[in-house]
Amino acid sequence: xxxxxxxxxxxxxxxxxxxxxxxxxxxxxxxxxxxxxxxxxxxxxxxxxxxxxxxxxxxxxxxxxxxxxxxxxxxxxxxxxxxxxxxxxxxxxxxxxxxxxxxxxxxxxxxxxxxxxxxxxxxxxxxxxxxxxxxxxxxxxxxxxxxxxxxxxxxxxxxxxxxxxxxxxxxxxxxxxxxxxxxxxxxxxxxxxxxxxxxxxxxxxxxxxxxxxxxxxxxxxxxxxxxxxxxxxxxxxxxxxxxxxxxxxxxxxxxxxxxxxxxxxxxxxxxxxxxxxxxxxxxxxxxxxxxxxxxxxxxxxxxxxxxxxxxxxxxxxxxxxxxxxxxxxxxxxxxxxxxxxxxxxxxxxxxxxxxxxxxxxxxxxxxxxxxxxxxxxxxxxxxxxxxxxxxxxxxxxxxxxx
Amino acid sequence: xxxxxxxxxxxxxxxxxxxxxxxxxxxxxxxxxxxxxxxxxxxxxxxxxxxxxxxxxxxxxxxxxxxxxxxxxxxxxxxxxxxxxxxxxxxxxxxxxxxxxxxxxxxxxxxxxxxxxxxxxxxxxxxxxxxxxxxxxxxxxxxxxxxxxxxxxxxxxxxxxxxxxxxxxxxxxxxxxxxxxxxxxxxxxx
Numbered sequence: 001x002x003x004x005x006x007x008x009x010x011x012x013x014x015x016x017x018x019x020x021x022x023x024x025x026x027x028x029x030x031x032x033x034x035x036x037x038x039x040x041x042x043x044x045x046x047x048x049x050x051x052x053x054x055x056x057x058x059x060x061x062x063x064x065x066x067x068x069x070x071x072x073x074x075x076x077x078x079x080x081x082x083x084x085x086x087x088x089x090x091x092x093x094x095x096x097x098x099x100x101x102x103x104x105x106x107x108x109x110x111x112x113x114x115x116x117x118x119x120x121x122x123x124x125x126x127x128x129x130x131x132x133x134x135x136x137x138x139x140x141x142x143x144x145x146x147x148x149x150x151x152x153x154x155x156x157x158x159x160x161x162x163x164x165x166x167x168x169x170x171x172x173x174x175x176x177x178x179x180x181x182x183x184x185x186x187x188x189x190x191x192x193x194x195x196x197x198x199x200x201x202x203x204x205x206x207x208x209x210x211x212x213x214x215x216x217x218x219x220x221x222x223x224x225x226x227x228x229x230x231x232x233x234x235x236x237x238x239x240x241x242x243x244x245x246x247x248x249x250x251x252x253x254x255x256x257x258x259x260x261x262x263x264x265x266x267x268x269x270x271x272x273x274x275x276x277x278x279x280x281x282x283x284x285x286x287x288x289x290x291x292x293x294x295x296x297x298x299x300x301x302x303x304x305x306x307x308x309x310x311x312x313x314x315x316x317x318x319x320x321x322x323x324x325x326x327x328x329x330x331x332x333x334x335x336x337x338x339x340x341x342x343x344x345x346x347x348x349x350x351x352x353x354x355x356x357x358x359x360x361x362x363x364x365x366x367x368x369x370x371x372x373x374x375x376x377x378x379x380x381x382x383x384x385x386x387x388x389x390x391x392x393x394x395x396x397x398x399x400x401x402x
Numbered sequence: 403x404x405x406x407x408x409x410x411x412x413x414x415x416x417x418x419x420x421x422x423x424x425x426x427x428x429x430x431x432x433x434x435x436x437x438x439x440x441x442x443x444x445x446x447x448x449x450x451x452x453x454x455x456x457x458x459x460x461x462x463x464x465x466x467x468x469x470x471x472x473x474x475x476x477x478x479x480x481x482x483x484x485x486x487x488x489x490x491x492x493x494x495x496x497x498x499x500x501x502x503x504x505x506x507x508x509x510x511x512x513x514x515x516x517x518x519x520x521x522x523x524x525x526x527x528x529x530x531x532x533x534x535x536x537x538x539x540x541x542x543x544x545x546x547x548x549x550x551x552x553x554x555x556x557x558x559x560x561x562x563x564x565x566x567x568x569x570x571x572x573x574x575x576x577x578x579x580x581x582x583x584x585x586x587x588x589x590x591x592x
Contacts, residue, residue, distance in 0.1 A: 061492075061493050061494075062493075062532075091529065091532070104443055104447065104448065104451055106443060106448055106452070111433045111434075111435070111442070112433070112442060112443050112448070113433035113434060113440040113442065113443070114433075114440060114441055114442070114443045114447065115434075115439065115440045119439040119440055122437070122439060123434075123437055123439065170434075173433075173434040173435065173436060173437070174433070174434070184454050186451070186454065190529065190532075190535045191528075191529045191535070192528045192529055192535075194454055242451065243451045243452070245452060245454065247456070249456060250456075251454050251455070251456040251457075252456060252457050252517070252518050252520070252521055253454065253521065253524070253525075254521050254524075254525045257516065257517050257518065257521055257579070258510070258515060258516055258521070261579060263503060263508055263510070265504065266504055267503035267504030267508075267578065268578055268579070268580050269503075269515070269578055269580070270579070270580055270581065270582055270583055271579045271580075271581070271582075272581060272582055273582040273583075273584065274582070275582075275584075277584070363585070364588055365588075366587045366588030367588070370587045370588040371588070374586050374587045375586070375587070378506075378508050
């Protein structure tokens, strides 16, 4: 009898949880949760029904072409939950059976090889925390503030702990010919994304990854296997990796000669502009949010650089007239998002919030005006400008350029 | 040199230790010497995937096509997205735009922007049509490439595009690309 009653309650709770998730918002919970039995065991830990953070689609040509942006304004800490990691694809997300997936390494090597996923996972592994950023992050903002939230202006970057095998290990095992100077990496998706990578980078810190934040990669992020090319524009970190061809020159694929070249005002275009520059943004308070009244707030955001560690982040609340040094959350890792924080007492009058950063190589985050003066407004990629948020007297926060 | 010799030695030592540990020899076909994993690919396996064509045309297969032959291929397989003359803006405009790169409204097409004809061939072959990637025959890829080059005023409508002629086609914006020029803005102290 007792057991049946428990089961009955479990079913009722299950039904009400299902109702929550379909409605997309929580029904009224009990007044005192300590006076009723909680929900039963379940195989996957779903987030609370009150939490609504989700990715937002950026314009694309079709449903299979475009991007999903990370809701940076809703997140805390530095690790992006895998299901909220940004993603860009041009031919949809492929469905791949890991039991059938293979990695081919060939070209200028002594021992061309095909490896199964099982074999790749038997090799010595390494886990490292790196950011990824699409070089098109911020492309909407070249000619004025266009998208209202930090998800729109900066949501094409995320940070994860990636687990896999060192690419250098695989290349050394295959035996790279002394004539080799580049590798071509290709994905198994409908557009066969392919990029040429110089051998020096390939032998440095690149991972052939199968793990993301403690579990298998999400399909959107390259399941079952991808490259992680730390600090470089995201497109080089080829997802759904199936082929590495060792060669003696760049192959000039569409992505590197056309799609990711930076068109300058004089009509020339820069190619192989791959390292992501030092960049920071305040995620709270940020566009679309609202301060509930004067008083204490913590200004917080993220900073990152493709060249190494962030050395310093400064925050201004008066449109860049005065700056204060923010505290960096330890550990400050190279080529990973770092969380910065600054205590702030809002007096209720209009404020313009900005952050700027310097990395350990001396790379200083510039203003938009400084970039546009050199590169114009049609280079699309690599916008690492200082972002401004206006806090109005009524507490509303909006995207502005000053 | 000493360091690399050391690492070879230590790898061999590790391999020996691992062999001793499991008490068995590696499979004969294993390709990763230290770990005894992987197998050699067959020539067919490499051929099926090794489809990237560099500017010198290395790896282009036998086959041929002209713009005249490419027009019906393009109309039937490509025009629903790109328009019959390749100028539809809806997806990617493929034709026109010459002389616009240095203006306020640059139009980046195959004719105005792409530096190498081999890139076009390689991209069509592997990824087009959008909803049926890789479904064109080799001759159809040569012909569609020829048609797009002809629409852009780069070759004549009867010019044969094949493994020998494709790498020799000089794209109008061939010399329009320069290397990464950073540091170029702001107060960078690098």
